[in-house]
Amino acid sequence: TCIAYSNTVKNAFDVSAQAIGAVADVKLNLAYKAVRLSEDASVLVTACKALEKTGLTPDTRVICGGTDASILNGKGIQSVILGIGVRAEHSNDEHIYVSDMETAVRIMHNLFEVLCD
Structure with missing residues (x-):
């Protein structure tokens, strides 16, 4: 832990x-606790639908780190983190490929579509 x-x-x-x-x-x-949302939490279901619509397989897990989602969940506002392909995070070699950024844009586009359905 x-x-x-x-x-x-x-x-x-x-x-x-x-x-x-x-x-x-x-x-x-x-400062904050790790949180596991239930598999049927609406925010998680919505995010998974957007990922699947993008052709990705959702990978749900608890992370050990401070994020906006950690703080929001601690205040009772259900939130998820959508990983966008960053590599070697928090190091001098931190980077992301343009193709991963393009995928992140498609995820957001699909997220808005799922929310509007």
């Missing part, structure tokens, strides 16, 4: 600091 991973990182800081005779002052703060 995300909390277990956070504790592992905290422990690594503690051990490293102790090795050089120092103390690590690490505080963990749970």
Whole structure:
């Protein structure tokens, strides 16, 4: 889980600091929780229909990271993340192919069509 991973990182800081005779002052703060929407949640069903209409197979999963959807879901506003093909995110090599951006546009177009049906 995300909390277990956070504790592992905290422990690594503690051990490293102790090795050089120092103390690590690490505080963990749970800013948001992972959320799994039910498979019949309307926002998820709508997103899956748009993905399928684009010729893609939806891949639903819980992620361990901070997103707008994490914050909105925490406030009771059901939200999903639509991955758009970003690779090596949060690194110096982060990139996305133009073809993936074009697919993202088609997904959004289809999302609007599904919402208007």
